Amino acid sequence: MQDISITVVYDNNPYKEGLKTAWGFSAFITSPEKTILFDTGGDGSLLLSNMEKLAVEPNKIDIVVLSHIHPDHTGGLGSFLEKNPNVTVYLPKSFPTKFKDNVQDSGAKMVEVEQPMEICENVWSTGQLGRWIKEQSLIIRTERGLIVITGCAHPGIVNIVNPVRSSPHWGTDAQYLTSNGVNTAKDLVKDDILFVMGGFHLEWATKGKIEKIISAFKKLGVRSVGPCHCTGEKARSLFEKHSGKNYINVGVGKVITMADLQ
Template identity: 35%
Template structure:
């Protein structure tokens, strides 16, 4: 499975490996073999870069920086990343401030602004398109990152990576499923269930199971109760989050 994509959590409020800083927010590095993608930047760029250095990861190797939504705990490290890697492609959506979008145009190699429709960014790398939050109280619009990989042996791997899942994790996965015309293997990131009651948590677990998601890696804003519910429902198919955790995205039957 050495050709499988690898996702390393760089920034997380959930404690992970010893020696890494744990602050509120989320960021992950995704290495597909074709692209190196930084998903979000956490809340603090200096801490993000220190965690990358501790893990032996080079920020200048990033090809694409994908921002899920404009909350501070996901874009707080943006300046630090762009200062290190001005030659990357930056992907955000129309829900970001038009003034921020204008300012960023000269700070990266390419700037891609995604609308409401799904969009292919590179082979095997797609955006769900901008989806509205479940309610005005649930946060801003958000886009999820969809990965679609075929290994040399023909095995396929798909994943949806979420920053906070303000639209609902099941909606992001539903969009990814429709885009690829097959079930999503992995659902990863913040599931935004930290304030949810037992019935809402059970609904999300059941919805992802009904969508035939094979593996989950809930972290960041998912909350302790929801993470425990996913561990119980998915067993060994539930990967732990936390800063420094490395997740090898294996096929559902791998």
Template identity: 30%
Template sequence: MEITILLENSKLKGSNLSIEHGISMYIEKNDYNLLFDTGGPEESAIKNAAQLGIDLSKIDAVVISHGHSDHTGGLMKFLEINNKALVYLKKEALTPHYSKRPEGMKYIGMDSEIAEKYSDRLNFIDETTEIVRGIFLVPQISKKFSVPSSNQVLFAKKDEKLIYDNFKHELFLIIENNKDLVIFSGCGHSGIKNIVNTAQNLFPNKKIEAVIGGFHLQAGSFDYALANGEEIEDIAKWLKSEVDGKIYTGHCTGERGMNLMKPVLKDKLEMIYTGIKITF
């Protein structure tokens, strides 16, 4: 299995790839090609795919982790390029979503035209589903542990009223690799501990080879919605004890989150950058 980071907030020095706030991963497993999230509305992930020689028209499926624009922003362009891939997501991902900023509420939901123009391509998931052999989507995340405190600035619209987002629109991806598990998280709004714990409960006899994705330890680049140091250290200690292999993170984990987790996780923790490849 090979994973190419099509988009992350940062890139390596000297890279000429595009970056923006968002995440997107291209996953090749045997002869199956999967896109996990599509990056932000500047369509950087789509541009980077072309630059890296990745033919998006040959993608077999897209998985949308949740309904925020930094994960769905490239989806409309992708659907124009690719005329066959199904898009797997939760129906709640279509709900309008907002972020509370100092200047007021900002819409951060999916482009509403996607559901209007491409309803036949959307495949809603409400229970654990094996889309092909060894690739599972998990839409029901058990909340044994607390969720990230940085969720406090995130809202959804229900009955024309804004309410705190409960993240029922979030799912995660599990891929079996040599009988072990690789877990993919978009932002981990439901809590990365809860995501990993849910995977453990689904596959109690499997080792976790890797966790890849965002942990939402901060809301964008804003310093008013940060997880506190104790919260981050607790997450790092728990992941160290529960994950057998490596932890690859970035995007909404943030540089501060990385710096606070590194003393606990040490070489077990690696930051992802736009354009890098991870091979198992």
């Protein structure tokens, strides 16, 4: 499970030269079993052009996971499905019928997510969380802890990470240990959230609120952070200040591998 990589293909924060930034988020994830596109940014042609420059081939993607309905996360889906309809799209059950019809009309398979569920080996959805805007986040289980990827974190970034840590679904319980037969992984996986990245939705948060979130992360055992998209500059720099070398500067074109996570 070491050969995991996350490539940010769409973000409003710049990182690698030659790529376009725009409001929204999308990340391409490779795991040993499947390749996943998490969110699709707002603009399909921009998504596809960034993907091309990053040598991410639409045809090599198996699964698309949409975090929530906002157009800066779902806008690129149509263009992507024109290139590769041979995928399974995991979306929150609360999505409008029209949206779901369009996905199915494209020829893609669709899975409506309500509860936490396994998407492929070692990759999970938190299930749709939140009261107003339903949102799912992605969890990747590694030998060194869990990776959490969020779209906009509308349900609250701590409300997303907190249940992740203690959920019986992906890690701490005997079921996991017997299904994998790896007893030694228990203590490593149990308490550690190796990495949280994505939009943290703190653009308009006060310094006090942001600092509370940073200390909540510390209590939750979050080791590395890569806030981007709707996190906001103020929160990004406070996370950077408090996280030191465990802060990962995420923008479009950034590639994160296990070697980047301490």
